[in-house]
Structure formats: structure tokens, C-alpha cells
Amino acid sequence: MEDESQEIELTEDEKDLLKELLNESAELSNLGESRRKFLKNVSTVSAAILATQLLAEQKLLAFEPSGNAGFDVNQVDAMSIKLRVNGVEKALQIEPRVTLLDALRERLELTGSKKGCDHGQCGACTVLVDGRRTLSCLTLAAQVEGSEITTIEGLAKGGELHPVQAAFIKHDGFQCGFCTPGQICSAVALMNEAKNGEASYVTADVRAKSGSVKLSDDEIRERMSGNICRCGAYPNIVAAIREVHSGKAVVQNWDIVIKEKANEAV
Numbered sequence: 319m320e321d322e323s324q325e326i327e328l329t330e331d332e333k334d335l336l337k338e339l340l341n342e343s344a345e346l347s348n349l350g351e352s353r354r355k356f357l358k359n360v361s362t363v364s365a366a367i368l369a370t371q372l373l374a375e376q377k378l379l380a381f382e383p384s385g386n387a388g389f390d391v392n393q394v395d396a397m398s399i400k401l402r403v404n405g406v407e408k409a410l411q412i413e414p415r416v417t418l419l420d421a422l423r424e425r426l427e428l429t430g431s432k433k434g435c436d437h438g439q440c441g442a443c444t445v446l447v448d449g450r451r452t453l454s455c456l457t458l459a460a461q462v463e464g465s466e467i468t469t470i471e472g473l474a475k476g477g478e479l480h481p482v483q484a485a486f487i488k489h490d491g492f493q494c495g496f497c498t499p500g501q502i503c504s505a506v507a508l509m510n511e512a513k514n515g516e517a518s519y520v521t522a523d524v525r526a527k528s529g530s531v532k533l534s535d536d537e538i539r540e541r542m543s544g545n546i547c548r549c550g551a552y553p554n555i556v557a558a559i560r561e562v563h564s565g566k567a568v569v570q571n572w573d574i575v576i577k578e579k580a581n582e583a584v
């Protein structure tokens with residue numbers, strides 16, 4: 319272990335850095351700074367910088383349910399935007415780097431969209447932007463000004479669940495439910511993609527112009543592969559989507575197995 323009483327001279331680089339950080343003009347070699355003191359000073363300055371950044375971020379993400387009351391635009395690099403969410407226009411003042419996900423959850427109280435990875439890898443934050451599925455954690459709120467944003471909260475109409483929502487309930491397409499808002503938004507957009515004839519990685523003939531794509535289970539699995547479910551509700555999610563897409567009732571695998579067992583027992 320390093321002896322506390324032992325003074326260790328600073329290297330030239332360390333002296334230069336300390337001078338820069340503390341804006342010292344005096345020669346540090348004359349001050350007899352120890353390495354420990356140097357590190358303490360660096361830590362103090364770093365902590366001050368970090369605290370300043372955190373305070374600014376906290377202010378930007380501070381929850382303000384009634385508009386922008388108390389938000390001092392002059393203190394931070396803020397901008398005014400208007401977001402159209404679930405058919406309602408909302409005026410916000412935000413820092414330009416705020417993501418759509420944070421704007422929805424922290425500023426607009428729409429907490430249905432979930433923050434799973436915050437890195438575009440899990441799909442939990444999926445929302446619809448002009449009808450197309452979009453990862454809100456990788457989208458800046460300022461980017462989608464003027465677009466029609468639909469979140470899970472905006473899918474039901476007049477007290478009626480969206481058909482995909484109803485099918486997820488019917489087929490038990492979830493367990494903990496964390497991924498479900500993203501899964502459902504993805505599935506809703508997927509129906510339109512199939513209707514418009516958009517090909518996927520597993521589409522057999524990408525040049526066929528059939529007008530629409532019939533979704534096999536493989537097609538559904540591939541097109542939903544950006545939405546991770548840690549509870550593993552995948553078979554039920556596929557069944558729910560297939561039922562809505564085909565318009566025909568889909569029997570669950572476990573239902574078939576129960577009927578087979580019942581027949582065997584007779």
C-alpha cells in the first residue's frame with residue numbers, strides 16, 4: 319500500500335492537466351502537491367462537471383404535467399416543438415437531444431411505451447409514426463414534429479379494443495406484459511405492411527406483385543423478430559397475429575394437445 323506520509327512528485331503531464339483544470343497560473347512544482355492531492359482535485363472537478371450535467375438533464379426531463387410551467391428556457395438549450403400524439407397536439411419545450419420515448423413517458427405521461435434496452439435492440443418502445451413502426455428510443459422527439467404518432471394508449475377507439483389487442487388477450491399473448499405494448503404496435507403496422515405487399519427476409523418471391531402478402535407463421539416470426547419477449551410468449555403472439563390477419567379463428571397448440579389427450583383417454 320502507498321505510504322500516506324510519502325510525497326510523490328507529479329509528472330509533467332499531471333501538472334499540466336491540473337493547471338488546466340483549476341485554471342492555475344502558478345508553477346505547481348513549487349506548491350509541492352502530492353499525487354493524492356492531485357487525484358482529489360481531479361475528482362472534485364470531475365464531480366462538479368458531472369453534477370452540472372445531471373442537473374441540466376433533470377431539469378429537461380422534469381415532469382411537468384401542465385405544459386411548461388416553471389421551465390426556464392433561458393437556462394438550457396431548449397426548443398419548442400409540437401407533437402401530434404394519439405390525435406391530440408401537444409406543445410413541448412425540450413432539449414434537442416430528448417428522445418421520443420422520453421418525451422412520451424416523462425413529459426406526456428404516456429407510459430405504455432416501455433424502455434427496455436434504450437439501444438434499439440428489444441422493441442419494447444415501438445410506436446407508430448405515420449403508421450410505420452418506429453423505435454422511439456432511437457428517434458429524437460424533434461425529428462417527428464408534424465408526424466402522426468400513435469402509442470398503445472391510442473389504439474383502442476370508442477372504448478373498443480383494437481382487434482390485435484383483443485386477439486392478444488384471447489390467445490394469452492403475454493405473461494408479465496412488459497413487451498406487450500411494443501409487440502402490439504409492431505403487429506398493427508405489420509398487418510399494413512403485408513396488405514401493401516412489402517416483402518420480408520423470408521418472402522419466397524420478392525418480385526411477385528400479388529398486391530398483398532399472406533402471412534405464414536414463418537413470415538410473422540420473421541417480421542416480429544425485432545420484438546423480444548423475455549417471457550417467451552411467442553407461440554401465442556404468432557397465433558394472435560395470424561388470427562387477425564386471416565380473419566379465421568386460430569386454435570392454440572395446447573388446445574389441440576388437450577383434445578388429443580382427451581381422445582386417447584376415451
Ligand code: FES
Nearest residue numbers: 435436438441455
Ligand atoms: S427500448 Fe427501444 S428497442 Fe429497446
Ligand code: FES
Nearest residue numbers: 493495547548549
Ligand atoms: S410478456 Fe413478459 S417480456 Fe413479453
